[in-house]
Amino acid sequence: MDYTRYSGAYSYFYIPGVNLYKFHLPKTLADTVDLSQMDTARQITIPCPVNDYVQIYYLVGLMDSTDISTAVLLYDFFDLGAGSASFAYPPKYVQKYETQVWGESNDKSEQFIYYNYSDSVPGTIEFQDNSKFTLVATTNSDFRVTFNGSKPSYYNTAWSAGPVSFDVYESPDSTLQALSLLKSLHSRMLAGQDLSGLTLVNFNFETATGYGFLDFFNYACNPSRIQTYSLPYESEYFKSF
Secondary structure (H helix, E strand, C coil), X not given: CXXXXXXXXXXXXXXXXXXXXXXECCXXXXXXXXXXXXEECEEEEEECCCCEEEEEEEXXXXXXXXXXXXXXXXXXXXXXXXXXXXXXXXXXXXXXXXEEEEEEECCCCEEEEEEEEXXXXXXXXXXXXXXXXXXXXXXXXXXXXXECCCCCCEEEEEXXXXXXXXXXXXXXXXXXXXXXXHHHCCCCCCCCCCCCCCEEEEEEEEEECCCXXXXXHHHHXXXXXXXXXXXXXXXXXXXXX
């Protein structure tokens, strides 16, 4: 079986029929591995949200939480579908588990991203949904959104007018006049472009636990911070128009 190998990184071997696994640190391309002593994997069933469709599920384990290069792919699945997903993972030797899930609504107008980085594998998928917000106004001269309950770290709007695309990241407390803002930039590349038809094409928001608007972007725009620290929880919601 061919697979991607990284020098100094563990390989993960799992046998579904007997629910046993073993980690091995390869020394050559033709190692002989003793499987007389193996560990038992832990079974888990994750219910998928009602009326949503899970496209991708990734589970990564960090053997050393201070070194991202020790990451090992433990499980991945595409087109998970509705209902629930059952799989097994190694409960021993892994210091941190990184869970990433992508999903969408049945009509494909809404997309969801869920992320968790912790000492354990989460037993539920906490997707954001359209009950978390109300779009009060969506024109290019007046965009307003109210959030029900806790506010996200930020929201983003994407606008389009012919060949022109325009994205704006805003604090959850902010309103937006997209057309006025775009014109105020006095872009030479936009000189002569008809922007009157600027239309909302996408709305999304992201929640990162403990991170407000400025805190989040101070983190997201700092490459050294991203490489040394992972957010413990993050979820995103996308709506297309």
